[in-house]
Amino acid sequence: MPELPEVEALALDLRGRLDGHAIAQVHVAAFSALKTFDPPVQALEGTLVDDVSRHGKFLDIEASGLHLVLHLARAGWVRWRDELPAGPPRPNSKSGLAVRVVLDDGSGLDVTEAGTKKSLAAYVVRSPHDVPGIASLGPDPLDDAFTRDTLANILEDAGRGQIKGVLRHQGTIAGIGNAYSDEILHTARMSPFKPANSLTAAELDGLFAAIKDELGDAVKRSSGLPASELKGEKKTNMAVHGRAGQTCPVCGDTVREVSFADTSLQYCPTCQTGGKPLADRRLSRLLK
Incomplete structure (x- = not known):
């Protein structure tokens, strides 16, 4: 399971890769992974990525005031692709693909989950604190305020x-x-x-x-x-x-x-x- 250090590093890596790009398309291949419906996933399309950050073990991609928040759970991961296939992916449990984010230059990321126990979660929200798991988080142990x-x-x-x-x-x-x-x-x-x-x-x-x-x-x-x-x-x-x-x-x-x-x-x-x-x-x- 990705924990604080890995999610922090993922945020840093993706911040550099996504900076200045617009989100062209978002495909949900595993519909059980999507935990919200308002705003719809399509609201992310055409937005400009502003930042990528971390809240506990949650990854937060902020784009034009909206947030795509990911909790990778036990077996989830984010895989960067320099070039993504044309067209939406077909739902396929064997591939492990849950969410695909396509950028304006054809690159992007695949959010995958291995195994049969599916607990990866994706949220599209206006504020990260709209995600119940983030709203209830305790203090971050690497904050200076954690004494x-x-x-x-x-x-x-x-x-x-x-x-x-x-x-x-x-x-x-x-x-x-x-x-x-x-x-x-x-x-x-x-x-x-x-x-x-x-x-x-x-x-x-x-x-x-x-x-x-x-x-x-x-x-x-x-x-x-x-x-x-x-x-x-x-x-x-x-x-x-x-x-x-x-x-x-x-x-x-x-x-x-x-x-x-x-x-x-x-x-x-x-x-x-x-x-x-x-x-x-x-x-x-x-x-x-």
């Missing part, structure tokens, strides 16, 4: 909720997903199941620094890369996420995994849980 005190208040309000879930909840903190929450907690040397309101002052300092450093470094690494290279860059720089069974780069222990119904998390026992493996939550509760 140690901001994080402390969030954790206190979360009570005994598990820290992993608090970091991932978009209404609490915007932009952090499954991958970067794993990486942040590994850097902070913290169990994913630690109660949010149980952190000492030193642990809070470490978690705050890990959030800023992990996301900030990922944004710097991704900045300037084309969309086609962003997935590989993300995967290459993961210390624990997606690396179950491999060696922790910090301590040399084996990275472990906890699986849930539709997701999983990865962690290092030595770095994060005092050497104790966590039980698979599908089978039993956390080992004491």
Whole structure:
């Protein structure tokens, strides 16, 4: 799933590519992806692209006062095309194409989604805050306004909720997903199941620094890369996420995994849980 650093890099890449262009056509190939009807998609045709930005994990293409907002969900992506085929695409579930945006010079972008579980979403709105997911976003962790005190208040309000879930909840903190929450907690040397309101002052300092450093470094690494290279860059720089069974780069222990119904998390026992493996939550509760 694209998270804050990848969506930030996508926005930067597309801003340079779309700047000064008009949108000639917008084709919706997967009608389930379109979540709005007013304004209609056709209202974007003939508009001039003004900016491309990010709200949490939402990508926002602003054109003449309208906004095409995309949430790429778990398996969505944006693919730049120097030349697009003439004529509208045919709906085809095998291609994965959801939305195609054609620019005035025949170039443009394909918004695709892999797999059978379709959750990618596209919105055409007059304001990005007309999108419910954006209107309910928590603070952006890379904003200067996101301070140690901001994080402390969030954790206190979360009570005994598990820290992993608090970091991932978009209404609490915007932009952090499954991958970067794993990486942040590994850097902070913290169990994913630690109660949010149980952190000492030193642990809070470490978690705050890990959030800023992990996301900030990922944004710097991704900045300037084309969309086609962003997935590989993300995967290459993961210390624990997606690396179950491999060696922790910090301590040399084996990275472990906890699986849930539709997701999983990865962690290092030595770095994060005092050497104790966590039980698979599908089978039993956390080992004491």
